[in-house]
Amino acid sequence: MFKNYIKTAYRSLYKNKGFTAINILGLALGLATCLLIVFYVVDELSYDRYNTKADRIYRVNEDLKLGDNQVQYAVAMPPLAKTLKAEYPYVEDATRIKPAGTTHVKKGNSNIVENKVGFVDASIFNVFTLPMISGDPKTALLEPNTVVITESTAKKYFNTTAALGKTIIFNDKENFKVTGVIKDVPKNSHFNFDFFVSLESFPDSRSNEWLRSNYNTYVLLKDAKDHTKLAASFPAFLQKFSGAQMQSELGMNIAQFEKGGSYFRLNLTALTDIHLNSNLTGELGPNSTKEYVYIFSAIAIFILLIACVNFMNLSTARSSNRAREVGVRKVLGSSRKNLIFQFLAESILITFIATIIAVIAASVLLPAFNQISGKDIILTTQSLKWLVPALLLIVLVIGSLAGSYPAFFLSAFQPIAVLKGKLSAGFKGGGLRSFLVVFQFFVSILLIVGTLVIYNQLNFIQTKNLGYNRNQVLIVQNSGELNQQAGVFKQELAQLPGVKSATMTGFLPTNGWRNTRIYFKDASYDQKKSLFPQSWEVDADYIPTMDMKLAAGRNFSKEMQTDSSAIIINEAAAKFLGFADPVGKTVYQSLGGDRKGNTPNVKECHIVGVVKDFHFNSLRQKIEPIVLTYGQNAGALAIRVGSADIQSLMSQIKAKWNSLSPGVQINYSFMDQDFDLSYRSEQRIGKIFVIFTSLAIIIACLGLFGLAAYAAEQRTKEIGIRKVLGANVTWIVTMLSKDFIKLVCIAIVTASPIAWFVMNKWLQDFAYRITIQWWVIAAAAVGSLLIAFITISFQSVKAAIANPVNSLRSE
Structure with missing residues (x-):
C-alpha cells in the first residue's frame, strides 16, 4: 500500500512539473537557510563546551565603584587564584591567564608577528581540556622560560609536532624551551592562544597586591553547586585579604569604603556563559550576545514557516484542478483515510526531495557563509550524529504539517458536488490562504526594516565625528x-x-x-x-x-x-x-x-x-x-x-x-x-541580514508567483469574456493584482509598528544611535509592494495578453 502511495504521488507530481518545481525550490531554499542558521546558532551555543569539566569552571570577575565611577572587570587580583584554592576545600583548582599582546617569534632570520601568546599558570591543564600530544601537563609550565605550543604552531616553526626541547625566541632576545605540544585550541573557545608561556617567567605573577586587577582568573569547583557558596563567601574573603592594603593605601577599611557609596566586589561567571553573556573590561577576546542567537533562531523559524506556507497555499489553490480526481476516487471506493495518506505521501515526498537539495546546497554554501559570518563551521561525524536524525524528523514533521491542510481539505470534498461542478474555485474565498500570504509578507517586511536600520546604524558609525581623525x-x-x-x-x-x-x-x-x-x-x-x-x-x-x-x-x-x-x-x-x-x-x-x-x-x-x-x-x-x-x-x-x-x-x-x-x-x-x-560583528550581522532577507523575499515571491498563476488559470474564461467586451490589458492586470496587493497592504500595516519596536530595542544597545525615520518604514512598504506587484504582474500580463479565442473555444 505504501509503495502504491509513493508511486501515485510521484506520477501526480511529475504530471504537474511547474507546481512541483516551485514547491521543491521554495522548501529547499527555506531548509537550506534554516540549516545554515542552525549551524550558526549551534556554534554560538557550543562555546567552551569542549571542556570536559565545563559545568564546574567559573571565571572570577571584579566590580569596582568609586564615588560615581563604576567599572566591571573580567580580570582579578594577582594572588586571588592560589588563595582561593588554599582557603576553600571545594575549590579543586584555580588558574590564571594574561595575554602577552603582540609578540615577535623568530623563525630563521626573520621575526613573525604573533598575537595569540598568553602567560598562564601550570594548573591551566588541570582546569581546561587541552589534550597534550607530547610532554607532561603536570610539569610542563612549572619552570620559568618554558612554553607549550599548539600542534599547528609546532608545524609552523619546526615542520613537525616533535618539538619537545626545542627553543623559541621571543622579541629577538628571550629564549623559551618547548616543554609540551597540545592539540589546537578549538575555535569555539573564548580564548585562542597558540603559545602558552609559563607565568613563572613573569615576575608580576608573584605579586601580593589585592587592589590591582590584571589576570583572568578561573576556578574549578569539585561540585558545580558550590558556586553559590563561593560567591556568598566573597565579602568576608575580601575583608580578610584586601582590607589591610585598602587601609594602608586609602586610609579606610572596606566598611568605610562602602559607607561612602563605593564598593569593591567579586562575582562569578560560568565558563559556558562567557561568550554570549559577558562583555566586561578585560575580556580575552570579542564576545557575541545572546540577542543575536534569539534573532537568528526566530529568522530560521520564520523562513521555514514561509516555505511551508508556500506549500500549503499552492496545494489548496490548485484544489479545483484535483477536485474531480478526488470525486472520481471516492466514487470508485477510496476512503477519506486513503486520500489523506495519498496527499500526505505527496507532501512528504516533496519535502524529502527538497531536504536532499537543501543539504547539498547548505554544504556547498557553508564555506561562503563561514567567510561572511567569521565562523569556522565544518560538518564532522559528530555533527552528522544529530543532523541526520534531525533531518529525518524535519521530513516527517514538515511534510505532515505542510501537507496536512491540503490533505484534509481535498479529501473532504463531496463527490456529488464536485462532479456537478458546484465546488467554488478561485483565489477568492480562500481565507486561510489570504492569512498565510499576509504572514509571509509580514515576516518579509520585518526583515527589510531590520536590514535598513542595521545598515543605517553602521553608516552612522562610519561617518560620525569621533572627535579625532582616523583617516590617513x-x-x-x-x-x-x-x-x-x-x-x-x-x-x-x-x-x-x-x-x-x-x-x-x-x-x-x-x-x-x-x-x-x-x-x-x-x-x-x-x-x-x-x-x-x-x-x-x-x-x-x-x-x-x-x-x-x-x-x-x-x-x-x-x-x-x-x-x-x-x-x-x-x-x-x-x-x-x-x-x-x-x-x-x-x-x-x-x-x-x-x-x-x-x-x-x-x-x-x-x-x-x-x-x-x-x-x-x-x-x-x-x-x-x-x-x-x-x-x-x-x-x-x-x-x-x-x-x-x-x-x-x-x-x-x-x-x-x-x-x-x-x-x-x-x-x-x-x-x-x-x-x-x-564593529566587525555588526558588519557581519548586517551582511547576514541582507542575505536572509533576500532569501525570505524570494521564497515568499515563489509562493505568490504560484498563487498568481493559479488565480489567473482559474479565471481564464472570465478574462476572455472581459477582453471580448473591451477590457484592456491594464484593467485586467489591475483586476488580477488588487486582491494580492490588499493582502500585502495588510501585512505592511501590521508589521510596521512591530518592526519599529523591535529595531528600536536593538538600537538601545548603542549610546550613540540613529533615530528610525519614517522613510525607513515607507521604503520597506514600497519595496514590498513593488516586489509583490512585479511577481504578480508576470502572470497577470501573460493572462491579459492571451488570445480570448483559445480560452472561449470550448464554450
Whole structure:
C-alpha cells in the first residue's frame, strides 16, 4: 500500500512539473537557510563546551565603584587564584591567564608577528581540556622560560609536532624551551592562544597586591553547586585579604569604603556563559550576545514557516484542478483515510526531495557563509550524529504539517458536488490562504526594516565625528621593539616629505590598551569627589597627530619642564569634576603604596588643557572621563601621512625601520581599518541580514508567483469574456493584482509598528544611535509592494495578453 502511495504521488507530481518545481525550490531554499542558521546558532551555543569539566569552571570577575565611577572587570587580583584554592576545600583548582599582546617569534632570520601568546599558570591543564600530544601537563609550565605550543604552531616553526626541547625566541632576545605540544585550541573557545608561556617567567605573577586587577582568573569547583557558596563567601574573603592594603593605601577599611557609596566586589561567571553573556573590561577576546542567537533562531523559524506556507497555499489553490480526481476516487471506493495518506505521501515526498537539495546546497554554501559570518563551521561525524536524525524528523514533521491542510481539505470534498461542478474555485474565498500570504509578507517586511536600520546604524558609525581623525593615520604596532631607538625612528619619520606629524604612545582610540588611575578633586581626598578615569601617557605631538581639538587651555609642551606634572582632561572629566573653568586647577593622583601619616600617597597634577570629547570606546558606550599625562610611551607609533603615494612612503618607512632594527619585521596597520575591526560583528550581522532577507523575499515571491498563476488559470474564461467586451490589458492586470496587493497592504500595516519596536530595542544597545525615520518604514512598504506587484504582474500580463479565442473555444 505504501509503495502504491509513493508511486501515485510521484506520477501526480511529475504530471504537474511547474507546481512541483516551485514547491521543491521554495522548501529547499527555506531548509537550506534554516540549516545554515542552525549551524550558526549551534556554534554560538557550543562555546567552551569542549571542556570536559565545563559545568564546574567559573571565571572570577571584579566590580569596582568609586564615588560615581563604576567599572566591571573580567580580570582579578594577582594572588586571588592560589588563595582561593588554599582557603576553600571545594575549590579543586584555580588558574590564571594574561595575554602577552603582540609578540615577535623568530623563525630563521626573520621575526613573525604573533598575537595569540598568553602567560598562564601550570594548573591551566588541570582546569581546561587541552589534550597534550607530547610532554607532561603536570610539569610542563612549572619552570620559568618554558612554553607549550599548539600542534599547528609546532608545524609552523619546526615542520613537525616533535618539538619537545626545542627553543623559541621571543622579541629577538628571550629564549623559551618547548616543554609540551597540545592539540589546537578549538575555535569555539573564548580564548585562542597558540603559545602558552609559563607565568613563572613573569615576575608580576608573584605579586601580593589585592587592589590591582590584571589576570583572568578561573576556578574549578569539585561540585558545580558550590558556586553559590563561593560567591556568598566573597565579602568576608575580601575583608580578610584586601582590607589591610585598602587601609594602608586609602586610609579606610572596606566598611568605610562602602559607607561612602563605593564598593569593591567579586562575582562569578560560568565558563559556558562567557561568550554570549559577558562583555566586561578585560575580556580575552570579542564576545557575541545572546540577542543575536534569539534573532537568528526566530529568522530560521520564520523562513521555514514561509516555505511551508508556500506549500500549503499552492496545494489548496490548485484544489479545483484535483477536485474531480478526488470525486472520481471516492466514487470508485477510496476512503477519506486513503486520500489523506495519498496527499500526505505527496507532501512528504516533496519535502524529502527538497531536504536532499537543501543539504547539498547548505554544504556547498557553508564555506561562503563561514567567510561572511567569521565562523569556522565544518560538518564532522559528530555533527552528522544529530543532523541526520534531525533531518529525518524535519521530513516527517514538515511534510505532515505542510501537507496536512491540503490533505484534509481535498479529501473532504463531496463527490456529488464536485462532479456537478458546484465546488467554488478561485483565489477568492480562500481565507486561510489570504492569512498565510499576509504572514509571509509580514515576516518579509520585518526583515527589510531590520536590514535598513542595521545598515543605517553602521553608516552612522562610519561617518560620525569621533572627535579625532582616523583617516590617513599609519600605526606601527611594534615600535617598542626598537627600544632606545624608538625616539630616533620617530624623529627620522617626521622628516619625510609625506609625513605631517608623528606621536609615540601605545594609548590610541582604536586599540585595547587601557590604564586607570584614581584622582581626587581636592586635598580632602574624599572618595565622593574622586575620579577613576582612564589615564593615557602621551607626548606633545599626540593631539595634533590625532587631529583632536582643544576646548580650553593649551597642549603639552616640550619646552616646559613643569609639564611633567601637567594633565589634559576631556570635557566629560571636566563635567564630572564640576569645574566651570578647569584650566589651572589642581587635582591629586593616588599613587598607591603606604600612606604618609594621615595623607594618602598622592601626586599633585595641574590641569593645563581640556580636549574636546572623543570616542575611545565602542559607540555602544557613552564617552567617559579620560586624563592625558605627559610622558614617553613606546607602545606604538602613530604617523599622520599626507602623501598620495602611500606605497612609496611605506617603502621609505620600512627602509628606516630596517636600518634601525634589521631582521625584525615591522608590524603596521591603518587606524581606519582598526576602527572598522571594532564593529566587525555588526558588519557581519548586517551582511547576514541582507542575505536572509533576500532569501525570505524570494521564497515568499515563489509562493505568490504560484498563487498568481493559479488565480489567473482559474479565471481564464472570465478574462476572455472581459477582453471580448473591451477590457484592456491594464484593467485586467489591475483586476488580477488588487486582491494580492490588499493582502500585502495588510501585512505592511501590521508589521510596521512591530518592526519599529523591535529595531528600536536593538538600537538601545548603542549610546550613540540613529533615530528610525519614517522613510525607513515607507521604503520597506514600497519595496514590498513593488516586489509583490512585479511577481504578480508576470502572470497577470501573460493572462491579459492571451488570445480570448483559445480560452472561449470550448464554450
